[in-house]
Amino acid sequence: RYFNGMAPDTRHIIFSVSKSVTASLTGIVVDRGQLDPDAPIADYVPEVAGSTYGDATVRHLLDMTIGVNFVEDYTDTEGDFARYRMATGWNPSPAGTVPAYLREFLPSLTKDGEHGAKFHYVSPNSDLLGWVLERATGTPFNVLLSRELWAPMGAEFDAYVAVDPLGAPRPAGGICVTLRDLARFGQMHLEGGLANNRQIIPEWWIRDMRENGDPKAWAAGEFS
Numbered sequence: 001r002y003f004n005g006m007a008p009d010t011r012h013i014i015f016s017v018s019k020s021v022t023a024s025l026t027g028i029v030v031d032r033g034q035l036d037p038d039a040p041i042a043d044y045v046p047e048v049a050g051s052t053y054g055d056a057t058v059r060h061l062l063d064m065t066i067g068v069n070f071v072e073d074y075t076d077t078e079g080d081f082a083r084y085r086m087a088t089g090w091n092p093s094p095a096g097t098v099p100a101y102l103r104e105f106l107p108s109l110t111k112d113g114e115h116g117a118k119f120h121y122v123s124p125n126s127d128l129l130g131w132v133l134e135r136a137t138g139t140p141f142n143v144l145l146s147r148e149l150w151a152p153m154g155a156e157f158d159a160y161v162a163v164d165p166l167g168a169p170r171p172a173g174g175i176c177v178t179l180r181d182l183a184r185f186g187q188m189h190l191e192g193g194l195a196n197n198r199q200i201i202p203e204w205w206i207r208d209m210r211e212n213g214d215p216k217a218w219a220a221g222e223f224s
Contacts, residue, residue: 002179009157011176018161018175019126021145021185023062026133027193027205028148035136037062041128044135047103052111053128060115061129065217067113070122080109084124088174089165102127102164119214119221123172130171141169153188153195155181 006012014021029035035044037059042049044058052068060066069080076082085091087105100108106128130141137144142161150159159181162174177185188194193201218224 008180009178011157011160011178013162013174013176014182015173016123017182018171018173019123021149021175022126022130022133022171023209024185024189024201024205025145025149026058026062026129027201027209029133029137029144031202031205035132041132044132045128048107048128051107052109053106056115058129058132061125061132063116063214063217064119064121064125065116065214066120066122066125067111067115067117068120068122068125069110069112070120070124072121072123083108087164088127088162088170090162101166102168102170103131103166106131117217117220119218119223121221121223126172127168127170130169133171141171145175149200150181152198152200153184155184157181 002008002010026035026037030037035058038057041053041056041058041061045053048054052066056066071079071081073079073081082091083100084105086093086099087102093099099105106124109124133139133144134141139147145159145161155177157178159175159177161176162170164170184195188200189206192203193199193206194203
């Protein structure tokens with residue numbers, strides 16, 4: 001059922017379900033040999049070499065085990081999360097100031113602990129993952145997602161993704177889709193990555209996501 005003027009062709013933001021879309025797309029890129037999940041992030045995005053991400057791997061991004069000083073506090077009005085919102089263009093910047101846009105903001109984050117030690121939910125990690133995908137494939141995120149996952153899946157409608165004021169996409173929380181296409185995405189995962197009688201997401205990647213989490217890292221994190 002559709003409420004508040006929405007219809008079957010209405011695109012609605014899926015917020016952090018976007019992270020699952022981005023992680024699924026990553027599996028396709030890894031399977032094709034274009035991306036090594038155990039490689040340093042800085043191999044693909046040298047701009048983060050001097051930041052907390054400088055000695056982290058792509059897998060740390062995927063697993064949300066980056067040791068970073070960042071608190072995902074949605075009520076924050078002055079700290080790093082507020083700066084993040086302004087960098088993406090989701091919140092207005094104070095009058096007379098120019099925000100650090102998304103890809104300037106990401107390298108500004110500082111280290112807090114060892115990578116891989118604990119689960120720490122940080123949305124900017126998935127935005128950086130999208131940047132890694134662009135660099136690894138030489139393809140804009142929206143084009144890559146359309147070509148490799150959304151169209152092959154058999155989506156009924158185009159999706160779109162929010163961008164910052166400079167055009168950098170928000171793979172962590174800005175993807176907007178129709179309700180039925182979101183159901184198609186979920187069903188594809190239930191079918192082990194199959195859709196339209198095609199293997200869209202590698203079955204081994206689906207299995208890895210389901211079965212290979214680190215219980216110790218989870219237990220050490222704030223969500224346990």
